[in-house]
Amino acid sequence: MSLHRRTLLTRTGALGSLAAFGLPWWHPQALAQASGGKPVTGGVLNVAVAPEPTQLTSAFITTMNIGMLSSKVLEGLVSYDLNLRPVPALATSWDQAADGKTLTFKLRQGVKWHDGADFTAADVEYTLQEVWRKLHPFGRAAFANVEKVETPDKHTVVLRLSAPAPYILNYINTYGAQILPRHLYAGKDVLTNPLNNAPVGTGPFVFKEWVKGSHVRLERNPHYWGKGPDGTPQPYLDGIVFKFIPDAAARTVALEAGEIDVALGSIIPLTNLNRFKDKARYSINTDDGRYLSTIFLAQFNVRRPQLQDKRVRQAFAYAIDREALLKIVFLGYGKPATGPVPSSVVNYYSDQVRKYPLDLKRAEALLDEAGLKRGAGGKRLSVTLDFDGGSGPTASRPAEFIKQSLAKIGVEVELRAGDTATYLRRIFTDQDYDLMISSLHRLPDPTLGVQRLYWTKNIIKGSPWTNGSGYSNPELDRVMEAAADEPDPAKRKALIVQWQQIVQEDVPLLELIEQTWVTVATARFRKQQPQGDGLFASLADAWLEPKGA
């Protein structure tokens, strides 16, 4: 799909955040999914998710595939539109005080849990205090400034903050802050509650069964609060079956054979997508994962003497052709990254940073300056490159691309594949590596998604996905910490721009490709409202066109 179009779309920002059909007619999504078709009631949707989740609750874990499933049963306060602006879910409105220290949420009335109990402010208060703040990997940071939660009435929640936390509004969907039923969790151990595997929620679908290794079955919630624009009760679907198909090629066949209708989260190999290009039969959606804002990166271990010199890291950055990497390895699904904040994060993205176009001469010159002259056989230095071979058979392709790129400037790369456990141990516990590659979510808010990778205080031996490069820059720390509690949007953006500039000058990480998450579906699958967090959509507004329609 045309990237140019997408940038245009995100730049204009002319889409009303609540406009269900706010997409221009020429936008591919408008054609694919927000068609003028009237929703059809009935039918069971078959969805493929891989790998099989380990539980069905996202309230204290950020694993994507758990979120893709639990979001149909359990809900959050908001969801996000294509520009990552909040849209009402269980909260109907929200208000931030001028000093940024009070957040007020008005909750939807008349909502019931699947067991018939009323949904109230007490549920939100309980989950925030006992689950998100204590157990959720990002929630701990997101809600750290919450001093007090007040519930003046059954449908109002007020957060009193010790310091402004503007990022909270960017992390309260069903993936970031999923609301659990207080009456079924309070007083019990949250982590071992059997309901984590058989959730009771407020969402459009009710959990029915989980046959491990095979499928999860959900049925329509007849008492759901949602209504379509014309007043028809939602959800339109009778049910959803999630099928667990471990083999990627088998998923492709299942989609062609019509045994699954939707494949979520880029689980159809990019190399197979050409089989689903026929718009009359299939739709390919590349917006569902905007909320995650994932960047594929190569990270230096700056503890290594030879990689401490930023000129060496800059040389590597000039030697890797992002455009070619995008075309050859990612087959065009994504765009070249310019810094740590992806362009999908419209509010904070800036391209006013140091750029690294392909420039081998400059790369060589920088290495010469850094004292790494070409030696015998033209070699300057040897480095290892670690990657997680457990993430599929194609995991080695970007690694091979980088190896070939760096060979041109006299850097020899030795590839080391390990499975996930081996890889994590090597990078974060043993810290015994030179370069590694990975894809990491940056989320709609840099304070939550990006700071963790660059912050000195997040260099934590033994914990995965922390600041594993070992990069420490007091000036950057100051800027990031200031941005975290700056209530004024303009000032906050200025700080985050400065942050992007510092990082792109020092390049402890090479931010390479803004990845798109690809959803492939049968053309019969329709949805009224495109979402930036579509991977975690409740699917209340989704339907299946009858066969032969």
Add this chain to the structure above:
Amino acid sequence: MDLGRYLRNRLLQVLPVVLGIALLNFLVLQLAPGDVVDVLAGEAGAATPEQMAALRAQFGLDQPLAAQLLAYLGRLLTLDLGWSYRQNMPVLDLILSRLPATLLLMALAMGFALVLGMLLGTLSALKPGGWFDHVVAVAVLFAYAMPTFWLGLMALVLFAGKLGWLPAGGMVTVGLQGPWWVHALDVAHHAVLPALTLSTFFLAVYARLMRSAMVETLGADFIRTARAKGASEPRVLAGHALRNAALPLVTMLGYQVASLLSGAVLVESVFSWPGLGRLAFEAILARDFNLLLGILLLSSLLVTVINILVDLATALLDPRVQLHAPHGVRA
């Protein structure tokens, strides 16, 4: 020696073997870098060192190796397979829920391999060097040489993707209503492709074995005698030759149960078959060692028990074979 005593002796010998295997498994798994807590924290997206330390303490991973081993063996003796930390349920429940699928797949694959292998081998042996013999030889070589998972994928693309005759994976149609035979047919429908795929390699081995055994047997004196007595050709084949020629097959079967299990890992992955093989593979990736040790223990039990059954079958097929436990006292 009477059968009851024979079985008792054999089963008593199984115990030390299985325990030895369990010990070996435990020690080998310690060599893998990283542990289940690394994986859990990696999946969660973040975790504090305190949380990770607490988890390791909870799972007993902070104990010295000797203590962990003793605890594991102690649990084994009380038949407690422990808890799967990643799947959040008792290992025994997990295994029991997945075992029927794998046993069904293995039994069907073995059945296909035996029946088809014997048939093809026998028909080839009737006219060694004939056209049929040549065709089977090429087909067998192909089936033997091709990676099982690739054959499976190609079959999937053809029969599920292009033709739409068979389902593309799974074991049942979700939400199917009807009497028991509807469900049985549904499972059979789903099982055809994976079972045939898993059987190809073994089928090839058996067809070759059967052919050579048959060629040899058909030239034997007792066959000539039978024919001279005027026995009909089918009777000669089925009654005399087959019984003798099948002996090496049965012996082979005992050896191959273990490789059948490892083949199941790939086939279950390709066909989304909810069995133990796939579970074992995922347990390795997740360093879920309680679960993996449980599956390995069960597999070793399965293999040893099937080998006992094979010995019994050999004795039934060949009256010359005496049942006696190895190193046992002859009755």
